[in-house]
Amino acid sequence: MATLGLNIDHIATIRQARGGKEPDPIAAAILGEIAGALGITAHLREDRRHIQDRDIRLLKEIVTTHLNLEMACTTEMVAIALDIVPGMVTLVPEKREEKTTEGGLAVQELEKELSPRIAKLRKQGIPVSTFIAPNIEQIKASARVGATHVELHTGYYSNVTTEKARDGELAALREMAQAASKLGLRVNAGHGLDYRNVAPVARIEHVEELNIGHSIMGRAALVGIDRAVRDMIALIA
Ligand code: PXP
Numbered sequence: 001m002a003t004l005g006l007n008i009d010h011i012a013t014i015r016q017a018r019g020g021k022e023p024d025p026i027a028a029a030i031l032g033e034i035a036g037a038l039g040i041t042a043h044l045r046e047d048r049r050h051i052q053d054r055d056i057r058l059l060k061e062i063v064t065t066h067l068n069l070e071m072a073c074t075t076e077m078v079a080i081a082l083d084i085v086p087g088m089v090t091l092v093p094e095k096r097e098e099k100t101t102e103g104g105l106a107v108q109e110l111e112k113e114l115s116p117r118i119a120k121l122r123k124q125g126i127p128v129s130t131f132i133a134p135n136i137e138q139i140k141a142s143a144r145v146g147a148t149h150v151e152l153h154t155g156y157y158s159n160v161t162t163e164k165a166r167d168g169e170l171a172a173l174r175e176m177a178q179a180a181s182k183l184g185l186r187v188n189a190g191h192g193l194d195y196r197n198v199a200p201v202a203r204i205e206h207v208e209e210l211n212i213g214h215s216i217m218g219r220a221a222l223v224g225i226d227r228a229v230r231d232m233i234a235l236i237a
Contacts, residue, residue, distance in 0.1 A: 002202045005039030005068055005188070006032040007213025012042075012050035025051065026058050028217075033065055039087075041211050043070035043101070044077065046094060053080070060084050068211065070101075070131075073110070078117050082124050089121055090129040090151055090188075090211075100214075101191065104133035104153045108141035118146045129188060134169075134176035143183040150180050151188040151211065154201055158192025174204050181206040195219065 011028040015021070029040045040063045042051045059067050066087030071077040072094035081089050091114070092101045107114060107130050118128050129149035132138040133156065142150050157169035177187045189201055190211030202210060 002189075002204075002207050003038035003209050004036070005041045005190070005209045005211040006037035006216060007041040007043070007070075007190075007211055008032065008217075009041075009043050009050045009213055010217035012052070012055060016050055025055050026062060029059055029063055033063070038065045039068055039209055039211075040065065041068040041070055041090070041213070043092070044080065046072060046074065046076070056080070056084055056086075060086060063087075068129075073105075073114055073117050078120060081121055081126060085124060085126060088127045088129055088149070090131055090149075091118075091147075092131045101131065102155075104135070104138060105130050107132060107138050107145060107147075111141055111145055114145045122146055122148070127186075129186075131191075134172045136176065136179055139176060139180045139183065139185065142180075143185055147185060149186040149188055151190055152176055152180075152207075153191050154189050154193055155191040157201065158194070158197055170200055170204075173201065177204050177206040 008025040008028045011023050011025040015023055025042065032040060040059060042055060042059055044051050044056055056069060068088045068090055069081055069086035070090045070092050071081065073091045091105055093103060093105045121128050127148040129151050130142040130147045131151045131153060132142060134152050139150060152173055154173065157166065157173060160166045160169055180187050186208055187206045188209040188211060189207050193201060193210060193212045194215035198210065
């Protein structure tokens with residue numbers, strides 16, 4: 001059965017909106033683990049728009065499942081990962097203007113750059129995952145550059161509007177999970193998964209972990225409003 005890796009970036013986004021201390025993504029990680037998440041994911045972006053260096057340091061201390069550090073494969077980020085030694089590094093493409101990670105990592109095109117950096121991370125005992133489109137060339141390239149895992153990008157599947165297209169994307173995910181596993185890569189998946197579309201992906205053979213953030217934090221905000229409003233009214237009264 002696939003497990004849930006909870007992405008806590010959006011709690012940090014709310015905190016950064018005011019530049020203060022709350023809400024703290026560390027608290028979100030603890031609550032997420034208490035609720036049953038078996039991994040915590042945080043993306044330290046180059047522009048530090050949500051997760052901060054301090055968050056990663058503290059997460060490394062307090063996460064009791066495993067910490068998945070999402071990052072661009074830059075010199076700066078590799079140095080941070082080598083210092084922190086998270087449970088896993090997931091390499092993602094990063095563009096400053098994007099709202100979230102938009103496409104998969106072009107592993108095939110970046111092989112020369114990625115290989116030595118992945119080797120450094122692996123030497124430190126850190127498993128390395130590449131976040132890629134469900135594409136056979138990217139899977140083969142991920143194996144060549146020394147990744148231990150791939151995270152299949154489910155954004156294409158999540159964005160389709162017809163059943164036929166959805167079935168096509170699901171078939172591609174199934175086929176690519178199989179292909180990755182055959183090459184000795186472990187398989188995770190994520191992006192755009194929500195309460196309506198997650199089940200078929202969770203059933204895909206070889207998929208071990210689903211990384212989900214936006215839909216869970218969005219629902220948390222809504223289902224939490226009743227309690228939060230009542231707590232404030234009680235204090236006002
Ligand atoms: N996996 C990766 C590599 C991501 O970049 C993201 C978004 O930060 C996710 C999973 C989670 O996506 P979502 O927030 O849409 O659930």
